[in-house]
Amino acid sequence: MRSSLSHPQVDAASFGRALLDPQSATPDGLTGPDGQTAPKRFNVYRNNVIVSLSEALGETFPGVKTLLGEDYFKALARAFVTAHPPLSPVLIWYGAEFADFLDAFPPLQAYPYLGDVARLEWAWLQAYHAADAAPLDPARLGEVSPQQLGDVCFTPHPAAHMVTSRWPVWAIARANRFEPDEAGAIDLAEPQSVLITRPDMDVNVFLLRAGGAALTMDLLQGQTLADAAGRAQEEDGSFSLSDCLSDCLAAGAFSGLLLND
Amino acid sequence: MVSDTRSDPALRCGAAVPARAGAGLKADHVADILETGADIGFFEVHAENYMGAGGPPHRQLQAVRERYPLSLHGVGLSIGGEQPLDKDHLKRLSDLNRRYEPGLFSEHLAWSSHDTTYFNDLLPVPYDEATLNRVCDHIDEVQETVGRRMLLENPSTYVAFAQSTMSELDFLGEIVRRTGCGLLLDINNVHVSCTNHERSASDYLAAFPMAAVGEIHLGGHAPDRDDAGRPLLIDAHDREVDQAVWQLFEDVIGANGPLPTLIEWDNNVPAWPVLLAEAQAADRILAQTAGARRKQAV
Numbered sequence: 317m318r319s320s321l322s323h324p325q326v327d328a329a330s331f332g333r334a335l336l337d338p339q340s341a342t343p344d345g346l347t348g349p350d351g352q353t354a355p356k357r358f359n360v361y362r363n364n365v366i367v368s369l370s371e372a373l374g375e376t377f378p379g380v381k382t383l384l385g386e387d388y389f390k391a392l393a394r395a396f397v398t399a400h401p402p403l404s405p406v407l408i409w410y411g412a413e414f415a416d417f418l419d420a421f422p423p424l425q426a427y428p429y430l431g432d433v434a435r436l437e438w439a440w441l442q443a444y445h446a447a448d449a450a451p452l453d454p455a456r457l458g459e460v461s462p463q464q465l466g467d468v469c470f471t472p473h474p475a476a477h478m479v480t481s482r483w484p485v486w487a488i489a490r491a492n493r494f495e496p497d498e499a500g501a502i503d504l505a506e507p508q509s510v511l512i513t514r515p516d517m518d519v520n521v522f523l524l525r526a527g528g529a530a531l532t533m534d535l536l537q538g539q540t541l542a543d544a545a546g547r548a549q550e551e552d553g554s555f556s557l558s559d560c561l562s563d564c565l566a567a568g569a570f571s572g573l574l575l576n577d
Numbered sequence: 578m579v580s581d582t583r584s585d586p587a588l589r590c591g592a593a594v595p596a597r598a599g600a601g602l603k604a605d606h607v608a609d610i611l612e613t614g615a616d617i618g619f620f621e622v623h624a625e626n627y628m629g630a631g632g633p634p635h636r637q638l639q640a641v642r643e644r645y646p647l648s649l650h651g652v653g654l655s656i657g658g659e660q661p662l663d664k665d666h667l668k669r670l671s672d673l674n675r676r677y678e679p680g681l682f683s684e685h686l687a688w689s690s691h692d693t694t695y696f697n698d699l700l701p702v703p704y705d706e707a708t709l710n711r712v713c714d715h716i717d718e719v720q721e722t723v724g725r726r727m728l729l730e731n732p733s734t735y736v737a738f739a740q741s742t743m744s745e746l747d748f749l750g751e752i753v754r755r756t757g758c759g760l761l762l763d764i765n766n767v768h769v770s771c772t773n774h775e776r777s778a779s780d781y782l783a784a785f786p787m788a789a790v791g792e793i794h795l796g797g798h799a800p801d802r803d804d805a806g807r808p809l810l811i812d813a814h815d816r817e818v819d820q821a822v823w824q825l826f827e828d829v830i831g832a833n834g835p836l837p838t839l840i841e842w843d844n845n846v847p848a849w850p851v852l853l854a855e856a857q858a859a860d861r862i863l864a865q866t867a868g869a870r871r872k873q874a875v
Contacts, residue, residue, distance in 0.1 A: 323739035326703070328659040328691040335696060346736040348803055349775040356804040357735040357773075360811055364698040372697070402695040405653025405666055406628045445629030474630070517633050 334358070335365050336398055369397040372407045377414060377437045379493035380430060392421070408445055411438060429483035429504075436489050436510060439477035440521070443514045446475035451515040451568035457561075464575055466542030470535050471572035475514035478524075478533055484508045486523045494521065509533075515568030522567050527555025532564055540576070592646040594619045594680035594792070596835035596867075598859035599648065600852050601843060607637045609849040611644070617856055619680065621648035621839050627677075628669050642677050648792065648839065649679035653695065656715045656729070657688035657702035671723045681792050681837065683728035683761045684719065686712065686749070703738035704748040716756040728791045730761040733769040733798075733812035745770070746784050753789045760786065763794035764829060765841075768822050769810040773803075778825055787833050795826055795859060796841035815844035818855060827862050834870060835863040 324345035334340045341355075348354035370393035374381045381389040396417050402410040415438060418424060419431035451473055460468055479485060487502045509529035511522045524532060527548040534544035545557045564570070597618025602610075609615075620641055627634050641647070651670055654662060674682055687699035702708050719727055731749060743751075753760060762785060771778040797816035803809040818826075818840065830836070840855045 325740050326738060328688060328700075331700065332691045332694060332696065335700075336694075345739040347739055348736070348805065348807065349773075350805065351739070352805075354736060354804050356802075357809060360735045360801075360809070361698055361700060365696045368697045402697065403693050405655070405663070405689065405695045405697075406625050406669070407697065408626070408629050443632075445632045445634070448631035448635075475632075514632065517636055 335362055336401060338362060366394055366397055369402065369407075369410070370394060373397070373411055373414065376408075376411045376441055377434055379437050379489050380414075380418070380434050382492040383427075383430065383433065383488070392424075395421075408441065414438070429481070429485060429488055432479065432481040432483055432485040433489050433492070435481075436479045436485050436512070436521075437493070439479050439512045440519055443475040443477055443512045443519045446473075446514060449474050449571045451513075452565060452570040452573055454562065454565040456573050457565070460573075460575065466540060466545075467576050468541045469538055469574045469576060470570035471574065472536045472538075473513060473515070473568055473571040475512075475519070476536055476569045477512045478509065478529070478536060479512070480507075480509040480529055480533070482507050486510045486521065489521075511564070511567055511569060513568040520567060522563070525552060525555075525560075527552030528560040528563065531555070531557070531560050532569060535564065536569065592678075592680055594646045594648055594837040596837055597863060598856040599646075599837060599839045600856045601839065601841050602638070602641060603846050603852075604634070604637060605846065606849040606852070607641065611640055614644075615849075615853060617645070617853065618860070619646040619648055619837060619839075621650050621681075624649050624651040624670055624673050625653045627673060638677065647677055647679040648681040648683070648837070649673060649677065651682075651684040652699070653689055653697075654684050654715075654719070655688045655690040655695075656684055656719070657686055657700075657708065657712055658690055658715075659688070659711070660691065662715050662718055663690065667719065667722050670719075674723050674725065681728060682723065682725060683730055683792065685730045685732060686752075687732050699732060701732060701734045701736060701738070704741040704743045704745060705738075706742065709743075709748060709751055713752055713755045716752065716758050720756065720758065726757065726759055728759040728761040730763050730794065731766050731770075733763070733766040733773075733810075735773055735809065735811070737774055746781065746786075750786050753786055758789075759791040760789045761792045761794060762787075762790045762829070762836075763796070764825050765794065765796040765798055765818065765822050766812060768819065768825060769798050769812050772808055772810045775807070778821075779828065782825060782829055787829075790833075790836060793826070793829070793836050793838040794841055795822060795838060795855075796843075798822075813844060814841045816842075818858075823858075823862075826859070830862055830866045831869075835867050838863060 326343045326345045330343045334343050342353050342358040346358055348357055373393045400413050415431045415434035418434050484502050484506045486508045509524045511524055511532050513520050530551040531544050531548035548555045595618045599619035602620040602622045685699050689696050767781055768778050771781055795818045796814045799811040799813040801809045801811055838859045842852055
């Protein structure tokens with residue numbers, strides 16, 4: 317057909333660099349039917365990359381997208397995609413760094429809660445795709461002798477995640493994604509923590525009080541019930557262990573129970 | 578859930594995909610499909626959407642798989658890439674093949690990863706000897722790892738490589754000869770690429786190695802113009818199949834007989850009945866041809 321030696325060679329490195337840098341020239345050696353370099357043709361690939369990855373990000377973070385508006389999100393997503401292109405072809409895992417990116421993005425310093433809204437949405441997605449597992453039957457705890465109860469540890473359910481925030485992260489996420497019609501007034505001075513679980517196919521989000529958040533966090537990290545309850549009591553004087561624990565169990569936060577001898 | 582599949586002998590052998598029309602499976606359509614018991618030949622899924630550990634995607638796919646033949650279509654393996662295949666990704670593909678035992682398994686003649694970056698687009702490869710060797714090695718590795726024959730899809734391209742030394746047809750034909758893989762003939766891609774590179778789609782199809790084709794794709798494209806004002810078609814999968822593509826499809830089926838045919842509609846996805854109607858239109862063409870062939874035989 318043609319001799320390859322007289323033609324410029326385009327390798328994946330130069331093709332890839334040009335894809336993510338809109339200022340760079342179309343690599344020499346990519347042509348239209350007339351053999352001429354064709355920037356507009358190359359831009360189809362550039363556009364596919366940025367637009368498809370921005371859309372993937374928008375599907376994972378619809379609440380952040382609503383908060384920022386379509387146009388701002390699009391511009392922001394372009395900046396994120398260029399700075400943090402995906403490392404894996406599995407796009408359900410794309411966007412792990414988005415929350416930190418939002419925290420550090422100078423033009424958004426006036427909206428410091430955005431990062432935590434993204435953390436909540438990321439945790440929701442992890443719960444959605446987590447391994448299926450039956451939650452711990454609360455009756456199992458009743459079988460433990462009272463003397464051993466304090467030594468009980470729990471196995472976290474694969475879908476269980478917590479997000480703790482200085483901001484009313486659930487109120488904001490609820491108003492902008494999960495229950496936009498139910499949302500009430502948002503008090504920006506109210507810190508909120510949530511537990512996210514998926515005992516079967518539906519992802520659930522539970523707002524936790526300070527003591528409940530401390531207890532759940534410690535239990536998910538494998539601490540004993542006695543240690544976790546002690547810290548929760550310090551956090552929150554009105555903390556009720558039986559209420560918080562039964563809420564955790566009902567939510568499906570755990571998949572198993574361990575007794576340390 | 579895996580054990581459910583394995584215990585059903587009809588599914589254990591991987592129900593063959595019939596020479597009928599199928600549709601790309603979309604999460605929003607699953608409830609409609611299962612409720613109405615849609616009469617359709619098969620469903621195809623993008624493998625990468627089912628690489629999470631569990632949750633609703635697998636529950637839905639399991640339910641669909643119990644009722645319909647399945648085609649598993651990878652979009653991220655980067656078979657045309659310059660670097661070795663991603664072993665973890667290949668294992669995920671292999672695991673999905675074992676879990677769902679699809680009747681067809683396909684990937685693309687394209688690359689999408691380089692260094693540590695995944696670009697999420699089907700990027701073009703030069704048609705030269707070095708690339709041919711690499712693609713064949715990669716396909717050998719896929720077929721050995723997954724333990725089955727794969728179909729390789731012809732691409733939509735927007736640029737040509739000045740360094741190419743052979744035609745796309747020669748390139749594909751040589752891959753088939755060396756690796757024994759099958760081909761997924763995307764007729765929309767043929768129309769898009771031939772328009773973009775000012776070639777005849779009919780000539781391309783007349784010379785296509787049809788004996789290797791195990792599946793056909795049909796999809797919609799978006800019209801644009803290139804730098805010199807020439808038509809530039811973009812493989813957008815965002816609308817109905819174009820009339821020109823339907824015509825090429827009729828010609829291919831008329832000349833070669835019916836084949837499993839997928840309607841791809843991945844962006845601006847319509848309501849289920851609209852997608853089903855596209856599949857039914859393809860089914861009518863497949864059935865007509867099958868009928869005409871039977872008459873000929875009599």
